[in-house]
Amino acid sequence: MQFIDLKAQYQALKSEIDANIQNVLDSAQFIGGSFVKELEDKLAAFVGRKYCITCANGTDALQLAFMVYSIGAGDAVFCPDMTFISSTEPAKMFGATSVFCDITPDTYCLCPQSLERQIQAVLAEGKLKPKAVVAVDILGNLCDYEALSAVCEKYGLVMIEDAAQSFGASQKGKKACAFGHIATTSFFPAKPLGCYGDGGAVFTDDDQVADLCRSLCVHGKGPGGKYDNIRVGMNSRLDNLQAAVLLPKLKALDDYEIDARQAAAKRYSEAFADKFVTPFIAEGTVSVWAQYALLAENTSQRDRIIAHLNEKHIPNMVYYPTPQHALPVFRNEPCYGEEFTNANDYCARTFSLPMHPYLTAEEQQEIIDAVLEAL
Numbered sequence: 496m497q498f499i500d501l502k503a504q505y506q507a508l509k510s511e512i513d514a515n516i517q518n519v520l521d522s523a524q525f526i527g528g529s530f531v532k533e534l535e536d537k538l539a540a541f542v543g544r545k546y547c548i549t550c551a552n553g554t555d556a557l558q559l560a561f562m563v564y565s566i567g568a569g570d571a572v573f574c575p576d577m578t579f580i581s582s583t584e585p586a587k588m589f590g591a592t593s594v595f596c597d598i599t600p601d602t603y604c605l606c607p608q609s610l611e612r613q614i615q616a617v618l619a620e621g622k623l624k625p626k627a628v629v630a631v632d633i634l635g636n637l638c639d640y641e642a643l644s645a646v647c648e649k650y651g652l653v654m655i656e657d658a659a660q661s662f663g664a665s666q667k668g669k670k671a672c673a674f675g676h677i678a679t680t681s682f683f684p685a686k687p688l689g690c691y692g693d694g695g696a697v698f699t700d701d702d703q704v705a706d707l708c709r710s711l712c713v714h715g716k717g718p719g720g721k722y723d724n725i726r727v728g729m730n731s732r733l734d735n736l737q738a739a740v741l742l743p744k745l746k747a748l749d750d751y752e753i754d755a756r757q758a759a760a761k762r763y764s765e766a767f768a769d770k771f772v773t774p775f776i777a778e779g780t781v782s783v784w785a786q787y788a789l790l791a792e793n794t795s796q797r798d799r800i801i802a803h804l805n806e807k808h809i810p811n812m813v814y815y816p817t818p819q820h821a822l823p824v825f826r827n828e829p830c831y832g833e834e835f836t837n838a839n840d841y842c843a844r845t846f847s848l849p850m851h852p853y854l855t856a857e858e859q860q861e862i863i864d865a866v867l868e869a870l
């Protein structure tokens with residue numbers, strides 16, 4: 496059994512993926528190329544944004560967003576305390592300060608009330624300028640964008656949607672990657688839309704931001720091309736081979752994978768309803784279920800379940816064991832009195848089960864039985 500079954504997905508899409516890969520090999524167009532252009536157009540249309548600029552990975556996509564909005568020394572960047580380090584790393588890398596905020600106890604996404612508390616604490620202290628928010632769609636679920644947008648507007652903050660885990664999710668008819676001033680995603684193989692290596696993308700509706708991203712991705716190229724360097728940038732491109740793989744996968748995601756993920760999540764939630772805290776998806780939101788995470792009673796129950804699943808060779812993961820404020824790299828960042836009650840509690844109790852669109856009901860029953868046995 497696989498935690499995320501990329502082999503089953505490849506078997507389902509083999510003929511289209513193989514043909515596209517052969518096409519790239521025959522054309523010998525490895526950097527840039529027609530698949531990259533076609534993919535960018537289709538991704539932008541899928542999420543409902545004017546522009547998609549692909550790049551080398553989701554971390555670069557976030558760094559590009561920081562560069563576009565000139566986030567740096569003296570700036571406070573508000574991030575959720577429970578996420579992967581890619582969401583919080585760029586602030587430190589560019590000399591800004593990550594100010595962590597608690598998550599909500601139900602969606603596990605950035606808490607709008609904690610965000611506002613932290614903004615006010617930064618303003619009261621008067622040392623940093625509140626500049627941006629990284630809103631992370633954790634585990635494939637979406638943030639409360641109505642509430643977060645209102646806070647960002649009130650304080651004039653740039654909102655960056657980190658949709659690395661949520662490509663394919665939606666809220667009130669609006670797709671992940673369509674929120675915020677700029678949005679980023681990852682095509683890491685295990686993501687809801689993953690390639691066969693690394694890949695990422697930035698989404699924007701702003702003509703100037705799109706031009707700037709395209710320049711920054713290619714060493715700050717100017718109107719004269721890649722040897723007309725007008726600013727410092729990076730080398731961050733999506734290969735044509737990865738675009739060739741992503742095109743049939745994007746179609747499958749849209750055609751049936753999002754639905755198949757809902758069906759699998761529903762089976763788990765029904766089986767575990769009165770045994771664990773099951774995931775909460777707000778009215779009007781469709782999660783893409785990058786992960787299916789349960790909350791055990793406490794850490795020792797969680798660890799007992801994990802030990803039993805390991806004995807039965809059932810893959811499982813903990814996303815994430817440590818909140819950002821407690822990571823060694825961030826231990827000296829200012830917390831402004833925030834206690835991160837919800838993030839600490841979540842990290843102490845969470846565990847994730849196999850989740851992907853090719854999970855069969857039989858496999859799921861085996862997983863459910865093993866978890867219940869462990870209780």
Ligand SMILES: Cc1ncc(COP(=O)(O)O)c(C=O)c1O
Nearest residue numbers: 552553554579581582659681683
């Ligand atoms: C929330 C989040 N943001 C950003 C990233 C970075 O993506 P990549 O691995 O493509 O750099 C990840 C990857 O795991 C992620 O989970």
